[in-house]
Amino acid sequence: MVPSVLAAAGALAGAAYLNARLSLADDLVFFGVTGSVLRQVSRAIRADKLNFFYLLEERALNKTTAGRPFIVFEGKSYTYADTYDKVLRFGAWLRERRGVQPRDIVALNYQNSETFVFLWFALWAIGAKAAFINYHLQGAVLAHSLQASTAKLVIVDPSVAGNVTEEVREALPGTNFLVFSPEAEEEVRNTEPVRYPDAVRSESDRVAMAILIYTSGTTGMPKPAVLSWARLYLASMMAAKGAGLRPDDVFYTCMPLYHTSASCVGVCGVLVAGASAAIGRRFSTKTFWKEVRAANATVIHYVGETGRYLTTAPPEIDPATGANLDRAHRVRLAVGHGLRPDVWERFRDRFGIDTIFELYAATDGTLGFWNRCRNSFGTGAVGRYGFFSSAFLQRRSAIVRVDNETDLPWRDPKTGLCQRVKTGEVGEFLVLLPADDIKQAFQGYLGNQKATESKILRDVFRKGDAWFRSGDLMQWDTDGRLYFIDRIGDTFRWKSENVSTTEVSQALGLHPAVLEANVYGVQLPHHDGRAGCVAIVLDSPHPPRPELLASLAAHARETLPRYAVPLFLRLLKDVGMQNTGTHKQQKHVLRQQGVDPAKVQGDALFWLKDGTYVPFGEREWRALQQAAVKL
Numbered sequence: 001m002v003p004s005v006l007a008a009a010g011a012l013a014g015a016a017y018l019n020a021r022l023s024l025a026d027d028l029v030f031f032g033v034t035g036s037v038l039r040q041v042s043r044a045i046r047a048d049k050l051n052f053f054y055l056l057e058e059r060a061l062n063k064t065t066a067g068r069p070f071i072v073f074e075g076k077s078y079t080y081a082d083t084y085d086k087v088l089r090f091g092a093w094l095r096e097r098r099g100v101q102p103r104d105i106v107a108l109n110y111q112n113s114e115t116f117v118f119l120w121f122a123l124w125a126i127g128a129k130a131a132f133i134n135y136h137l138q139g140a141v142l143a144h145s146l147q148a149s150t151a152k153l154v155i156v157d158p159s160v161a162g163n164v165t166e167e168v169r170e171a172l173p174g175t176n177f178l179v180f181s182p183e184a185e186e187e188v189r190n191t192e193p194v195r196y197p198d199a200v201r202s203e204s205d206r207v208a209m210a211i212l213i214y215t216s217g218t219t220g221m222p223k224p225a226v227l228s229w230a231r232l233y234l235a236s237m238m239a240a241k242g243a244g245l246r247p248d249d250v251f252y253t254c255m256p257l258y259h260t261s262a263s264c265v266g267v268c269g270v271l272v273a274g275a276s277a278a279i280g281r282r283f284s285t286k287t288f289w290k291e292v293r294a295a296n297a298t299v300i301h302y303v304g305e306t307g308r309y310l311t312t313a314p315p316e317i318d319p320a321t322g323a324n325l326d327r328a329h330r331v332r333l334a335v336g337h338g339l340r341p342d343v344w345e346r347f348r349d350r351f352g353i354d355t356i357f358e359l360y361a362a363t364d365g366t367l368g369f370w371n372r373c374r375n376s377f378g379t380g381a382v383g384r385y386g387f388f389s390s391a392f393l394q395r396r397s398a399i400v401r402v403d404n405e406t407d408l409p410w411r412d413p414k415t416g417l418c419q420r421v422k423t424g425e426v427g428e429f430l431v432l433l434p435a436d437d438i439k440q441a442f443q444g445y446l447g448n449q450k451a452t453e454s455k456i457l458r459d460v461f462r463k464g465d466a467w468f469r470s471g472d473l474m475q476w477d478t479d480g481r482l483y484f485i486d487r488i489g490d491t492f493r494w495k496s497e498n499v500s501t502t503e504v505s506q507a508l509g510l511h512p513a514v515l516e517a518n519v520y521g522v523q524l525p526h527h528d529g530r531a532g533c534v535a536i537v538l539d540s541p542h543p544p545r546p547e548l549l550a551s552l553a554a555h556a557r558e559t560l561p562r563y564a565v566p567l568f569l570r571l572l573k574d575v576g577m578q579n580t581g582t583h584k585q586q587k588h589v590l591r592q593q594g595v596d597p598a599k600v601q602g603d604a605l606f607w608l609k610d611g612t613y614v615p616f617g618e619r620e621w622r623a624l625q626q627a628a629v630k631l
């Protein structure tokens with residue numbers, strides 16, 4: 001008896017030890033999700049039910065789930081059965097009244113709302129597909145995005161209809177614009193629900209388009225990326241299984257539905273889990289937690305700098321009791337991507353969130369990576385794996401050395417091939433593609449072969465292989481953690497050194513007075529490379545006192561290499577001013593304006609002199625122009 005107990009104890013201890021060494025639990029989750037995706041996709045193909053409409057139908061017709069809320073928006077709640085009914089009505093209206101045919105692409109120019117979800121699923125219900133247009137767009141960029149979608153019908157949210165100007169309509173003479181007015185809503189209400197036969201949704205190709213979603217490039221025009229059914233399965237199952245959504249979870253998102261994160265990870269993840277999605281119209285630090293509490297949300301969703309804005313916002317105080325409401329919620333899990341290492345723990349601690357599920361997947365990428373993190377071991381990582389899963393992933397992905405002159409993967413002059421960096425070193429992150437049939441893993445951009453090709457790198461480690469270029473600088477460490485360092489191009493050179501803008505923003509973001517720091521390189525007259533400039537938002541609206549400026553300079557010197565300490569400081573008035581709808585910091589306008597006092601729109605400028613920041617104005621700028629100072 002005793003020996004077997006001992007043996008069992010030994011085995012347990014051994015298992016625990018092995019688990020700690022190899023993180024087998026992380027392996028199990030990883031292979032669990034990957035296996036489920038493969039199984040679900042092949043089951044769906046066999047049944048000819050790849051279309052996610054069938055998942056909604058299954059939930060709506062099943063007694064256990066039909067009565068559960070699926071979509072909650074501004075106090076209105078729609079169960080799975082309600083949503084299904086709406087979707088069938090919207091679908092019948094689109095088909096009978098608007099002539100939408102199976103396989104048509106219809107553009108949706110919509111803010112977050114329940115109607116967005118109904119229209120989107122209704123298009124699926126009749127075998128058509130939605131192109132999600134960023135409703136912030138205007139003028140030529142909007143016209144370009146609509147044109148690139150090839151849609152002949154654009155459905156416009158009345159609240160953004162003013163942006164669909166005559167100029168935009170004239171640029172697209174063959175396109176119908178339909179503002180979804182109260183009259184149109186009335187028409188839909190009076191349309192009988194029709195469930196069209198399966199044949200209209202028939203689809204045998206796992207990589208056929210499910211949705212057209214635009215990549216929000218920081219430069220150039222938005223490009224429509226084909227998001228396939230297979231990828232939709234991956235995105236939604238990362239949330240449902242990887243993050244572990246439960247049927248009783250309420251997933252709150254106010255991130256834009258026109259991006260993959262809120263739509264595919266969020267709403268579709270909720271659908272796969274049979275849970276509820278509480279949708280907010282838009283993000284604001286002032287309404288975020290109020291809406292979270294009103295919805296009884298158990299999961300919140302973030303992208304980009306959302307976590308920073310929430311963490312730097314003042315706490316909400318209950319007017320009646322004077323209590324701090326930071327932790328007055330039921331949230332156990334935060335799901336999203338882009339939570340930066342410098343705010344990660346402050347965010348988690350301040351709001352008392354048990355688990356952070358950070359995921360990494362470019363809209364148009366091919367593999368999904370994630371980090372389910374409950375302690376400090378995974379802080380700041382975009383991926384975290386056990387021994388076996390990291391071995392698996394490291395065969396299918398690679399980090400290669402980058403040529404810092406051209407920003408392209410470095411090639412050996414003799415062999416012409418690229419070079420993997422050592423563990424711990426930084427390089428561009430690549431994902432393996434099947435060279436003989438690239439579409440199986442990467443569906444590319446609609447009608448833009450050139451843009452598609454630019455994401456594919458060939459002859460990387462041997463002649464004939466093909467890899468997807470992420471455009472991201474990443475790093476693996478020896479413990480199976482994967483870190484995002486920077487977008488390529490977000491580094492600049494100063495005094496022959498590379499400066500990572502992300503690294504500098506993170507360091508400065510840790511100064512207690514700094515709410516947001518956005519770092520970029522500016523060109524100066526008579527100087528090579530770019531000098532570091534930080535656009536900064538401080539926690540007080542008053543002009544900064546000299547002691548604060550000195551403390552900022554001292555903080556930068558202590559936490560950064562000398563060449564990386566920003567030479568210029570530009571004071572911005574408000575957090576998040578330079579951000580996109582996805583809360584990514586925008587640099588290009590700031591970079592173009594540089595430090596010419598005439599171009600910075602009245603913002604106060606400072607520069608580093610004798611160990612502190614002092615005002616920088618017309619006189620100092622002239623001195624630079626006349627080459628009277630050398631930095």
Ligand SMILES: *[C@@H]1O[C@H](CO)[C@@H](O)[C@H](O)[C@H]1NC(C)=O
Nearest residue numbers: 058059062063064065247274
């Ligand atoms: C209905 O849904 C429940 C919960 O998801 C599931 O356990 C059950 O198998 C479903 N029933 C049918 C008939 O599919």
Ligand SMILES: *[C@@H]1O[C@H](CO)[C@@H](O)[C@H](O)[C@H]1NC(C)=O
Nearest residue numbers: 135136137159160161162163
């Ligand atoms: C344009 O769109 C924005 C949303 O980005 C909206 O706030 C604004 O009201 C719209 N302008 C007009 C004229 O409709």
Ligand SMILES: *[C@@H]1O[C@H](CO)[C@@H](O)[C@H](O)[C@H]1NC(C)=O
Nearest residue numbers: 072075077293294295296297
């Ligand atoms: C949230 O929970 C409270 C207390 O359990 C309940 O009274 C309220 O109706 C719930 N709200 C929603 C939107 O479910």
Ligand SMILES: *[C@@H]1O[C@H](CO)[C@@H](O)[C@H](O)[C@H]1NC(C)=O
Nearest residue numbers: 402403404405406496497498
């Ligand atoms: C890249 O940076 C390193 C270190 O600053 C430098 O030695 C090298 O010449 C640079 N250029 C290339 C092409 O690697």
Ligand SMILES: *[C@@H]1O[C@H](CO)[C@@H](O)[C@H](O)[C@H]1NC(C)=O
Nearest residue numbers: 401402403404426491497498
């Ligand atoms: C400069 O940046 C490149 C990537 O762009 C990197 O490979 C190289 O190691 C960097 N050099 C230094 C000195 O950091």
